[in-house]
Amino acid sequence: MAAARADTLQSVELADGVEIQLRVAGPAVRSMAYTLDLLLRIVIYIVVGMVAVFLLISAIGPELTGGLMMIFIFLMEWFYNVFFEAGPRGATPGQRRMGLRVMSVTGGPVSLAQAVMRNFLRVVDFMPGFYLAGIVCMLFTKRFQRLGDLVADTVVTYADPPPVSTPSVEVRAQRRAPPQVLTREEQAALLQFMERAPLWADERRIELATLAEPLTQAPGIEGLRNLCGMALWLQEPEDKRGTPPPLKGAPLFRS
Amino acid sequence: MTVTLRPRQPWEAVDLGCAMVRRDFGRLMTLWASTVLPLWAVVCWIFRDMPVWIPLVVWWLKPLYDRVPLFFLSRAAFGVRPGFLETWRAWPRLMFTNFLPALLWRRCSFIRSFALPAQLLEGLRGAAANQRVKTLAMEGGGSGASLTFAFSTIELFLWLGLMSGTYDLLPEAATPDWFGIFQAFDFENTIPAAFLWWGAGCHMIIVTLIEPFYVGAGFALYLNSRTQIEGWDVELAFRRMATRLTAAAALLIAALFVFGVPLPAQAAAGKDAAQAIQEVLKEPEFEIHKVQTKRWIPEFEGDAPKANSGGYLDAFGVLIQALFWTIVIGLVVWLIVYLVKNRHLFISRGTSKTKAQAPKVLMGMNITRESLPYDIVAAARAAWAAGDVKEALSLLYRGSLSWLVTRRRVPITDSDTEEDCLMHVVVAGQQTEADYFRHLTGAWVQVAYACLPTSDAEMNALCDQWPFVEKGGAT
Numbered sequence: 001m002a003a004a005r006a007d008t009l010q011s012v013e014l015a016d017g018v019e020i021q022l023r024v025a026g027p028a029v030r031s032m033a034y035t036l037d038l039l040l041r042i043v044i045y046i047v048v049g050m051v052a053v054f055l056l057i058s059a060i061g062p063e064l065t066g067g068l069m070m071i072f073i074f075l076m077e078w079f080y081n082v083f084f085e086a087g088p089r090g091a092t093p094g095q096r097r098m099g100l101r102v103m104s105v106t107g108g109p110v111s112l113a114q115a116v117m118r119n120f121l122r123v124v125d126f127m128p129g130f131y132l133a134g135i136v137c138m139l140f141t142k143r144f145q146r147l148g149d150l151v152a153d154t155v156v157t158y159a160d161p162p163p164v165s166t167p168s169v170e171v172r173a174q175r176r177a178p179p180q181v182l183t184r185e186e187q188a189a190l191l192q193f194m195e196r197a198p199l200w201a202d203e204r205r206i207e208l209a210t211l212a213e214p215l216t217q218a219p220g221i222e223g224l225r226n227l228c229g230m231a232l233w234l235q236e237p238e239d240k241r242g243t244p245p246p247l248k249g250a251p252l253f254r255s
Numbered sequence: 256m257t258v259t260l261r262p263r264q265p266w267e268a269v270d271l272g273c274a275m276v277r278r279d280f281g282r283l284m285t286l287w288a289s290t291v292l293p294l295w296a297v298v299c300w301i302f303r304d305m306p307v308w309i310p311l312v313v314w315w316l317k318p319l320y321d322r323v324p325l326f327f328l329s330r331a332a333f334g335v336r337p338g339f340l341e342t343w344r345a346w347p348r349l350m351f352t353n354f355l356p357a358l359l360w361r362r363c364s365f366i367r368s369f370a371l372p373a374q375l376l377e378g379l380r381g382a383a384a385n386q387r388v389k390t391l392a393m394e395g396g397g398s399g400a401s402l403t404f405a406f407s408t409i410e411l412f413l414w415l416g417l418m419s420g421t422y423d424l425l426p427e428a429a430t431p432d433w434f435g436i437f438q439a440f441d442f443e444n445t446i447p448a449a450f451l452w453w454g455a456g457c458h459m460i461i462v463t464l465i466e467p468f469y470v471g472a473g474f475a476l477y478l479n480s481r482t483q484i485e486g487w488d489v490e491l492a493f494r495r496m497a498t499r500l501t502a503a504a505a506l507l508i509a510a511l512f513v514f515g516v517p518l519p520a521q522a523a524a525g526k527d528a529a530q531a532i533q534e535v536l537k538e539p540e541f542e543i544h545k546v547q548t549k550r551w552i553p554e555f556e557g558d559a560p561k562a563n564s565g566g567y568l569d570a571f572g573v574l575i576q577a578l579f580w581t582i583v584i585g586l587v588v589w590l591i592v593y594l595v596k597n598r599h600l601f602i603s604r605g606t607s608k609t610k611a612q613a614p615k616v617l618m619g620m621n622i623t624r625e626s627l628p629y630d631i632v633a634a635a636r637a638a639w640a641a642g643d644v645k646e647a648l649s650l651l652y653r654g655s656l657s658w659l660v661t662r663r664r665v666p667i668t669d670s671d672t673e674e675d676c677l678m679h680v681v682v683a684g685q686q687t688e689a690d691y692f693r694h695l696t697g698a699w700v701q702v703a704y705a706c707l708p709t710s711d712a713e714m715n716a717l718c719d720q721w722p723f724v725e726k727g728g729a730t
Contacts, residue, residue, distance in 0.1 A: 006275045007259040008267050013540075026270035028405040028472065035408065098266070128420020130412040139468060140277055144270065158267065180500060189492030196262070196486055208486060211493040214500035 010143050010155075012105055020107045023158040025100050027138040030156055031131075036094030041076055048072060078120070086115035091159065101159040105143070114152040121148030173228040177237070178215060187234050194231035256495075258332045260488035263479050265398030269405075272475030276324070276468050279331055283324055283467050286342050291320045295459060306448055309455035313462060318357035320462075321371055322349040324470040329376055332478075349375070366392060368406075368473025369399030369480075395480035402476060406469040410461055417457045429453060613660040614669045617676070620649070622657040632721050639714055645702055648709065651717060652699040655692055658723035663688070673700055691722050 009021040049069065056065045084092040090109050091101040102110050102118070110118075125134030125146045134146035143155050182190070197205050209216065209224035216226040258275060276283065295313065302308050323342065326349055330337050337345070353374055364370060370388045373379070379387050392399065422430070429449040436445045481487040535541070594601070615623050628634040631654035638647035656676065659665045665683045667676050677696050681689045695717055701707040 004278075005257055005259045006271060006278050008263065008270045008274060009259075023267065024270070025266065026273045027409065028269045028273070028402060029266040031409055032401070032405050099264075128416060130416035130419070132413050132416035132420060135409060135413060136464070139273060139464075140280070142274075142277075144273070158264065180503070182496070183499075185492060186496045189489050189496065192261075193486065193489045193493075196489070199483070200486055204485060208490055208493060211490060211497060214497045214504070 012107065014106055022103070022105075022107065022143065022155055024143045025156045025158055026144045027135050029098050029100065030095075030138070030144070031135070033092070033094040033098040033100055034131075036097055037080070037092050038094075040093055041080060044076065045073065081119040081122075082112075082115045085110055085119070086112045095156070096159070099158055099160050100156050103155055103157050105153045105155055110152075110154055114154050118148035118152035118154050121151055124148070173225050173232060175232045175236075176226065176229040177233050178230045179217070180215065182215075182234075190227065190231045190234055194228055194235075197228075256332065256491060257334045258475075258478070260478060260482050260491070262483050265395055265401075265476060265479065268395070268475045268479035269398070269402055269472040270475075271479075272470075272472035273468050275328055275332070275475060276471035279327070279336065280467070282336060283327055284463075285339070286323055286327055286337075287320070287463060287467065289339065290323045290342065290346055291463075294319065299455075306451040306455055307446075309451075310458040313455070313459060315358070315362065317462070317466065318362060318367065318371075319350055319354060320466060321368065321470045322352075322375060324467045325371060325375060325474055328471055328474050329372065332474075365403050366396055366399035366473075367403060368469050369395065369402065369476050370473075371470070372474050372477040391477065391480045391484065394483045395476050399473065399476055402469070402472055406465060406472070410465045410469075413465065414458055414461045417461060418454060421453075421457065425450070425453065613664075614667060616669065617656055617660075617667065617671065618673065620653050620656075622653050622660065624657055624661065627654055627657060632718050636718055639718075644709060644714075647714065648695075648699045648702050648717075651695055651721070655695060655723055659683075659688070659692070662723075687722050691717075691720055694720075 008023060008026075010024050011019050011021045013019050052065050052069055056068070081092055084095075085102045089096060089101065090103065095101060102115070104110050104114060122134075125131055125137070125148055127133050131146075134148070137150070138144050138146045141150070143149075145155060149155060193208060200208075206220060206224055209227045210219060212227055213219060213223055215230070216223040218226055258271065263271065294316070298312050298316070299306075299309060302312060323346065326342065326345060327337055357374075361367065361370075366388075369392070373388045373391055374384050377384070377387060429447060431446045431450050439445055478487070615621065627650070631650055635647045635650040635654075638650060656667070659676075659680055660667055663683060663685065665676075665679050667679050671679070673696055677693060680692045683689070698709050698713060698717065702709055
């Protein structure tokens, strides 16, 4: 394995030696969020424009209305993103809809200065037209950063934690130590198997357990039982209360 | 496996695809250039008379291009990157597998890149393939459609972006006369061919850039779907574990029989460790940074300039130098003159008082001699007779101030008030003048600020007692 494994998690080492992992978001989902924001802004312009036409023009005259409208559009175009990204949620409405948020590379919320910098540089990212520079830059940087992000040291990440759709069920299997020493990766695979097995059909579970026959030393349902026992042991090597406790996220095991 | 598989949210899976493509973009581009560019050359040759159709045809043939990046990525995911020859050998087969449905009824499928791996890599045909795609699409089919939407939007706008960005660089002959075209409303014949070729070229550049990412994203979405539905990541891990465990068992048996021979596993482990160390050392943390500062020191005594400079240049240099010194000396002289001229600003106050110039304006009134009539008293009487009390007293007051300031050198300054003036006059010590001035000031303040009238008698007295007269003549 010469090349690094491709992954969406990007680890960042902080100043105090702690390593955190960022779930950075790529150009596709970000352009969707941008499209939503753009549509929202257009709707706001139409609504505000109609209010201006029907109420303001008669009250303060067309010139003043036009001027106010232009100031309003200026503020929206330059400060819409800054306002929302520097706010408590760190995301514009469009980004929130797509489950994204803006973060500093250190994992903290963006400061006002960072929000201003990354959004004012949209002008550069927009060049030579329609965000060509920004998207190309995003496609070819590890953390999917456009130029504004690179300057302001920010990333766009997924806001919600990964979905856990595993039902909580009880496992009835004898806890047992694996007969051989397993690598970290293999241990992780065993635990993953036990966590996600309830999502699969019985046949698929047995099929997978059969693949692990060199470890379980038994075919079919017996192998599945052994495999679950080993996974339980990995989760908690010592049986503290005599009987296996019901484990959260453990698979339904019918036999 | 060179890809980290785990159940992901759909958009995250798309990002994984982008990361995979980015990692191998250079290799992908060489394969793309060697397989897709010939095809485009053929397309361009066929449509050489109608370049307006080229972007459409290039777009339509996309399913054919998708196969090469997918072939590469599906093998690269398992750590085997196919080279030139391998790809070229596989190319005809890749191109013609299912190519009719792909170009006809599947062309407008919204989950094109998501379904392609199932159709191309799993080796199923017909109804079985359709069933397989349907099963996989239960988990991730919707995301496949969003993916197609997202990437076609990106592609379209990047195309527009590239065109708008390079439009200004076009030679004038190639840019169409838009006004004339809209007037004639005949788009087909009036847009110059060069412009159409340029548009088609921009389109090809953007397709080259974006299409591999689209294919990679679809492939990653397919992997994610299999991971969620079938636990494919677990399956792969179990297979690897099985291989390792059986190999270990076989080795153990072998070791039991062959003593004294170093185990291949150990040798391999040692080699792995050395390799691992090398890999760790390659990481950015172990990079050795050097800061090198270069300073430019102009060489006044270098030989090169002298070799170049003839007598003419030397004379010029002397001239410039003379000019420089003239300017410097001029500046110094000017500075000295300036300081001498304005020395009162820098020298202490006691001496400056004697040199202080008499103020010309006091309390908003002009008190220069020139601004007053020749015979002040007569003028005041005349104003009085005309009923202008204020003017009359003002003439007297200004006249007396003018006299006191210019002749008696009473040290009155610009900022003094009536009270201050009176004080200065008293301090100056001319008894009659001080008395008169006190009287006049009282009358003037009453008229000017309180609008209280002055009596005829008082006015007469003020006029009669006017003390500011030069000996031997009226002023």
